[in-house]
Amino acid sequence: xxxxxxxxxxxxxxxxxxxxxxxxxxxxxxxxxxxxxxxxxxxxxxxxxxxxxxxxxxxxxxxxxxxxxxxxxxxxxxxxxxxxxxxxxxxxxxxxxxxxxxxxxxxxxxxxxxxxxxxxxxxxxxxxxxxxxxxxxxxxxxxxxxxxxxxxxxxxxxxxxxxxxxxxxxxxxxxxxxxxxxxxxxxxxxxxxxxxxxxxxxxxxxxxxxxxxxxxxxxxxxxxxxxxxxxxxxxxxxxxxxxxxxxxxxxxxxxxxxxxxxxxxxxxxxxxxxxxxxxxxxxxxxxxxxxxxxxxxxxxxxxxxxxxxxxxxxxxxxxxxxxxxxxxxxxxxxxxxxxxxxxxxxxxxxxxxxxxxxxxxxxxxxxxxxxxxxxxxxxxxxxxxxxxxxxxxxxxxxxxxxxxxxxxxxxxxxxxxxxxxxx
Numbered sequence: 001x002x003x004x005x006x007x008x009x010x011x012x013x014x015x016x017x018x019x020x021x022x023x024x025x026x027x028x029x030x031x032x033x034x035x036x037x038x039x040x041x042x043x044x045x046x047x048x049x050x051x052x053x054x055x056x057x058x059x060x061x062x063x064x065x066x067x068x069x070x071x072x073x074x075x076x077x078x079x080x081x082x083x084x085x086x087x088x089x090x091x092x093x094x095x096x097x098x099x100x101x102x103x104x105x106x107x108x109x110x111x112x113x114x115x116x117x118x119x120x121x122x123x124x125x126x127x128x129x130x131x132x133x134x135x136x137x138x139x140x141x142x143x144x145x146x147x148x149x150x151x152x153x154x155x156x157x158x159x160x161x162x163x164x165x166x167x168x169x170x171x172x173x174x175x176x177x178x179x180x181x182x183x184x185x186x187x188x189x190x191x192x193x194x195x196x197x198x199x200x201x202x203x204x205x206x207x208x209x210x211x212x213x214x215x216x217x218x219x220x221x222x223x224x225x226x227x228x229x230x231x232x233x234x235x236x237x238x239x240x241x242x243x244x245x246x247x248x249x250x251x252x253x254x255x256x257x258x259x260x261x262x263x264x265x266x267x268x269x270x271x272x273x274x275x276x277x278x279x280x281x282x283x284x285x286x287x288x289x290x291x292x293x294x295x296x297x298x299x300x301x302x303x304x305x306x307x308x309x310x311x312x313x314x315x316x317x318x319x320x321x322x323x324x325x326x327x328x329x330x331x332x333x334x335x336x337x338x339x340x341x342x343x344x345x346x347x348x349x350x351x352x353x354x355x356x357x358x359x360x361x362x363x364x365x366x367x368x369x370x371x372x373x374x375x376x377x378x379x380x381x382x383x384x385x386x387x388x389x390x391x392x393x394x395x396x397x398x399x400x401x402x403x404x405x406x407x408x409x410x411x412x413x414x415x416x417x418x419x420x421x422x423x
Contacts, residue, residue, distance in 0.1 A: 014379060014395070016120075017143055017325075020136055023115060026103045028132045030066035033101035034073050035135035037127040040095040044085040051078050054128060069102040070130060072112050076100050080114055095123035099134045121168045147223030149276065150216045150250070152208075153257055153264035154229045154237060156201065159208045161215055162265045169269060171262055173211050177204040209242035216247050224252035224279055228268040229260050252279055280397075287322060287394055288402035291414050300420040304410045306346055306378065308423070310385065317417045318391040321382065324403065324412030325395045329378040338367035350375045382413075391415075 026033060038047055055074045061067035077100050097117045104111035120142050129135050149164040159175045178200055216222055225247065227234050234254060253275040257267040294302040303312050306329075312318050330350045334343040334357055341364035347353040350372075357370045386393050396403045406414060 013143070014383060018377070018380075019115070019117075020139060020143065023099055023134050024136055026101070026134060027105060028066075028069075028101055028103075029105070030063055030069075031130050031132055032066050032069040032073065033103075033131055033134050034070070034077065034099070035127060035129045035131070036077060036098040036100075037123050037125055037135075037138060038091050038096050038098070039123050039126055040091050040093055042091065042095075042126060044081055044089070044091060048078055048081050048085070050128065051081075054130075058130075069110060069112065072110070073100040073102070073114075076112055076114050080116070092118045094119050094121060097123065097139060101134075121165055124168075147221040148219050149223055149272065150212075150219065150225040151265050151268050152212055152225065152227050153234075153260045153268060154208060154227075155231060155233045155260045156204075158260050159211075160261055160265055161211055162262075163219070164269055164272070169265060171265065172215055174261075175204075175207055175211060177201070205237050205240055205242055208237065209240070213244045213247050216250065217244065222250060224276065225250045226253050226255060226268050226272055226275065227251060228255040228257040228264060228271075230256065230258055252276070281400055284394075284396050285400055285402045287320070288396060288400075288406055288414075291322060291406075291416055292402075294416055301417045302415065303417060304414045306382075306411070306413055309382065309413050309415050311423075312415055312417060312421065313382065313385040313389055313391060315421055316389045317419055317421050318386065318389065318415045319418045320416040321386050321391050321393045322406060322414045322416075323379055323382070323393065323395050324407040325397050326407055327379055327412035330375045331378050331381055332375045333373045334370045335373045336362040336365060336367060337369040337371055338362065339365040341365065342373075343370070346378060 036047070036051070038044070051074050055071055055078075058067060058070045058074060061070060077098055080098070097119060098114065099116070100114040101112065102110050103113050117139060119139060123138065125138065127135065127138075147165075151160075151162040151164055151169075153160050153162075157177050159177075160171060161173045161175075162169055162171045212225075216225060227238065238248075238251070238254065253272070255268055255271050255275075257264045257271075259267060291302055303309055303318075309318070309321065313321070328348070330347055330353075332343075332345050332347050332350060332353055334345070335341070339362060341362055343363070345353075354372045357372060359368060360370050361368050362370055383393060385391075396406050398404050398407050406412060
């Protein structure tokens with residue numbers, strides 16, 4: 001059984017991503033791979049009963065092999081949930097996703113495996129599905145979650161502040177203006193009335209600014225702030241200089257919306273994709289460009305190549321490690337069964353390497369008796385070194401020219417150093 005808890009840093013986020021890739025590679029011979037999504041507020045006893053009902057339905061599957069595998073997988077999930085319920089009673093705070101089925105890929109062998117995930121944000125759908133592959137899209141969406149986005153929508157009547165993390169929107173505060181409407185007949189003069197409107201509008205803007213400064217300055221992983229609303233009120237507010245500089249720097253987009261309540265927040269969220277994607281691209285481009293500038297400067301404050309980076313990490317010299325999201329390599333340890341000589345090599349595909357060893361002579365004794373002893377993911381290994389020696393890690397996509405350059409020219413690995421050191 002495999003479990004992955006909430007990804008909160010580069011290392012665990014990478015593990016989460018690789019786990020999803022591994023699950024995506026599983027295929028059933030028939031519709032025998034089961035995906036179960038459980039929301040945090042749903043009773044586990046009800047889930048267990050539903051799965052028992054599904055066992056009854058599964059008995060009608062025509063294929064004997066598929067029927068047997070589905071019923072076995074359901075029983076495995078039921079037993080797991082019973083054990084979990086005895087210990088915890090309720091699902092985790094964000095719910096859970098369970099994947100189970102025959103992953104052998106052959107009809108003559110049954111290998112029922114169960115995997116379960118505690119996601120990084122609350123699961124909002126309840127799902128049971130039996131298919132030839134696991135349903136992973138809800139978790140893939142969560143994988144994109146890196147930081148919190150602040151949302152402010154306002155007009156002259158009301159303002160709403162919210163946070164967005166992945167697909168999860170939380171309304172934090174609502175304010176109403178108290179600004180008088182249009183001046184009717186009678187009463188005070190138009191000039192005095194306009195002055196009172198100006199004062200009320202300014203006080204309203206001050207209250208919005210105070211709430212915005214207070215709420216968004218206290219979010220440590222605030223990535224950006226998006227401002228929305230109908231008409232010119234939002235633009236006038238941003239020109240008023242009422243926001244703290246650190247908060248104002250985070251404003252990444254100003255969007256037109258028809259509403260200023262929860263519906264207005266949803267409008268901003270729906271329109272936010274392009275703005276936030278641009279932010280990701282800009283961040284990645286700037287990181288790789290910083291590396292290239294240091295490379296051109298020639299001051300010895302960069303390094304690249306797996307062995308060089310490994311050495312720099314072990315010296316505590318790495319400030320920032322850049323890793324291509326597409327990097328997939330393994331560190332292999334092979335041993336000669338004749339003389340005990342060991343080889344440590346980095347390879348692209350561990351299965352291919354293992355086959356090649358079968359016909360390869362030992363460089364020490366010449367015997368063809370090399371065998372694979374162990375292998376480890378290169379990125380995982382480097383992440384552990386970075387964590388141990390306090391280096392910051394950033395993953396770079398290949399969606400930009402800079403990202404492609406990192407992957408091709410530097411084989412997906414580059415580092416900016418804190419200090420120069422001997423090779």
